[in-house]
Amino acid sequence: MAAPTTEGSDRETGETLLTLHRSGRLAAEYPRVRGLLAGCSEAELRRAGNLLSRLRPEDVRQAHPGVPVVSVAVTGHGTLAPLVPALTAELARHGLLLRPHLADYDSYVFDLSDPGSTLRRFDADVVLCVLDPAVVLDELPVPWTPEDVERAWDEKLGLLTGLVTRYRSTGRGTLVLNTVPLPALLPAQLLEHRSRARLGAVWRQANSRLLELAQSHPGLVVLDLDPLVAEGIAVTDERLSQYAKVHLAPPLLARYAREVGHLARHLAGRTKKALLLDLDGTLWNGTLGEDGFDVLQGDHSEPFRFLQRVVRQLGSQGVLLGVVSKNDVEPVRAVLREHPRMVLREEDLVTVVANWRPKHENIAELAGTLNLGTDSFVFMDDTPAECGLVEAELPGVTVLRAGAEPAHHVATLLRDGWFDTLVLTTEDRARVEKYQQEVERRDFLQQSASVEEYLRLLGVRVRLSPVAPSEVARVSQLSLRTNQFNMTLSRLQPADVARLVAGPATSVLVVHAADRFGDNGLVGAVFLRRAADVVHIDGFLLSCRVFSRGIEQACLGAILRHARAAGATAVVGEHRRGPKNGAVRDLYPRHGFRQVTDDGTTTVFRHDLDSEDPLPVPAHLQFTDQCGGDTP
Known part of the structure; x- marks a missing residue:
């Protein structure tokens, strides 16, 4: 790709x-x-990485100061210095800055197992343990058989399982392993085809067991290198492997770095949420105004139908889908609803925007309707002029240029993993429906006589409760994806959330919301910590879908009441400045907190709990508090 x-x-x-x-x-x-x-x-990226890594x-x-920094520690069996420039360039492509740590040669066992190792003290956001064929090959006798390879793999997998368990028990960052491609020179040493088949089975079974580790260890990512090798990338460069112990070829390391870049972007809170597509020449192969229903006729329509299948697949996993087209809206809707060869249908879409206005204006307006930043959008179009205008007017939007060959559209869409996430939750699969409900809410607001009437008739219902084990992944995801209402810019892995839940002085509360249009699901989280007689709000997150409905006031009021009942003398909250959370910087002072300090990056606020009911529940809102004694 x-x-x-x-x-x-x-x-x-x-x-x-x-x-x-x-x-x-x-x-x-x-x-x-x-x-x-x-x-x-890719060649220029390698050259750029060499410069940027200096x-x-x-x-x-x-x-x-506002550039997001992602700290990445690199360890493994072989020489991995060529990986650092590639990582530097890949993170830079996404507006991130790499802070690297390169471990010593073949030090991964000590690095991961010893809490006092230099790598562990580096406290990385991401730890890459890069596995290569020599991890197994160096353990083989001479001569060897497929059974020797199987024994070596069994021992190595046992070791890796133990290392993962030890690291995850105390380490903070996301640990990344990878599958190990089978180098062509290994089966070539076996003269019997049956033995080669046995070797292939052993090797693939070992990689399968590696991949399955991610299912049982939250916070572990296992990257599958087989699809990258299938693109035609060589596994090894024999000269570099034998002379310099660089056991994975630099082009493969570069593609590995691209996958890590996607992960780093997600961990930095920059995962995209919505995909907007042009129609004529992008989603179908004709011009609707000229061809009518013939836009998907003939063999030339197959690449477009393939793109539609892929787009629908993304939508089923929580990506918000929409079309933005220069067309009349009713013919567009007719094709989406009725064309027998359409794979993507109107019900798959959050919105259909078809008019003759500039596309950047439509995208900006849609961002307001969905309460998303424009940097949440990926926009795909086959017209260079349209792409250039959106890039110029909305620089936060990621613009994908669909080229003249429609068979390449899917590769263009998928190559940068814009929507990748660590864990897919129930809320993800229901996201399209929830945002469709949000459009209905906006229409209802416009029809209401006032905001007060809108809120009263909306029938907002909120429930605040301790986080359940099944909700830990969703809370982690909220922290990684939420930028606008994220008071401290918390970015937590599932294991981080679990540690806060288990901590003697910490707790995690979750916010559920619903109204007349449907159930919004788990939309917020609060991270609390008790220190002496003060309760600290170490994080407060709320989905952009439920802004400005009084939910934050109801939750803050409950926290203040619980703190007072538990004998605390004050509640302290912070706002850490970020590029997108300025709208909530006055959240605490608006609700009775006073400013204590401001160091230019973080402002600290304090509420002295000096009134009987410091923050009542808004009258339009039905609030259920299920926290009981579960707050510090």
């Missing part, structure tokens, strides 16, 4: 980065790098 590029764009990128590097301005101009790397070839992360942070 290589990106379409031009030699000219590569040359321009390389020259610009080299000029910035030589002039010493690369750190100061770091926000430009994301745009410069867009559409670069930057000191602290210099970039000093110039741009």
Whole structure:
């Protein structure tokens, strides 16, 4: 799934980065790098990574404190230095800054098992334990048989299972393993075809067991390298493997780094939420205004039907789908509803926008309707002028240029994992329906005489309760995906949430909401900690779908009442500034807290619990408090 590029764009990128590097301005101009790397070839990305990896992360942070930093520790069996530049470039493509730690050669056992190791003290967001064929091959006798390979794999898998268990018991970051591709030179050493088949079965069974580790260990990710090798990438470079112990070829390490970049983007809270598609030439192969229902006729329609199948598959997993087209709306709806060859249907879509306005205006308006930032959107169009205009007017939108060959549309859509997530929850699968309900709520608001009448007739019902074990993954996901109402920019893995639940002085509360239009599900979380006679709100998250309905006031009031009943003298909350959570910076002062400190990044507020009922439940809202004694 290589990106379409031009030699000219590569040359321009390389020259610009080299000029910035030589002039010493690369750190100061770091926000430009994301745009410069867009559409670069893999060769140019490798060159860019070599330049960018020379930057000191602290210099970039000093110039741009708002740039998200992802700390990544790299360990494994072989030499992994070539991976760092590739990771640097891949994170830069997504507007992130890499803070790397490269462990010593073949130190992964000590790194993961010893809490005092340098890697563990680095306290990375992501720990990469890179596995290569030599992990097994170095354990084989000479001569060897498939049974020797099986024994070596059994021992290695036992070791890895123990390392994962020990690391997850105390480590914070997401641990990443990978499957191990079978190098062609190994089965070639067996002269009997039956023995080769046995070796292949042993190797694949071992990789299957590696992949299954992720099912039983929350916080572990196992990347499958077989699909990458299937793209034609060599597993090893024999010269580098034998002379330098680089046991995975640099192009494979680069593709591995791309997958890690997708993961890092998700952990930094930059997962995309919605996919918007053009119609003519993108989702179907004709022009509706000229061809009518013939837009999906003939053999040439198959690539478009394939794209529709893939888009519908994404939508079934919680990606919000919509179309934005320059067309008349009724013919568009007719095709979506009635065309016998359409795979994607109107009911799969959150919205259908078809008019003759500029597309960037429609996208901006849709963002307001769905209460999403424009940087939550991926937009795909086959017209370069439309793509360029959206990029210029809405730089937060990720624009995918569907080229002239429709058979490549799916690869263009999927190559960067824009919607990847660690865990898929029940709420994900119901997200499209919930946002369709949100559009109905907006229509209802417009028909109401006032906001007060809207809220009264909406019939909001809220339940605050301790988190259940089955809800831990959803709470983690909320922390990773929520940017607007995220008071402390908390980014928590499922294991982090579980530790807070189990802690003697900490607790996690969840917020459920519903109204006349349906059940919103689990829409918020509050992280509490008791220190002496003060209750600290270490995090407060609320989905953008339920803003401005009084839910935050009801929940804060319950926390204050519980703190008072538990003998606390104050409740303290924080707002940590981020690029998107400015709208809630006055949440605490609006609800009776006073400012205590402000260091330029984080503002601390305090409520002294000096009134009997400091924050009543809004009159329009039905509130159920199920916390009991489960708050600190």
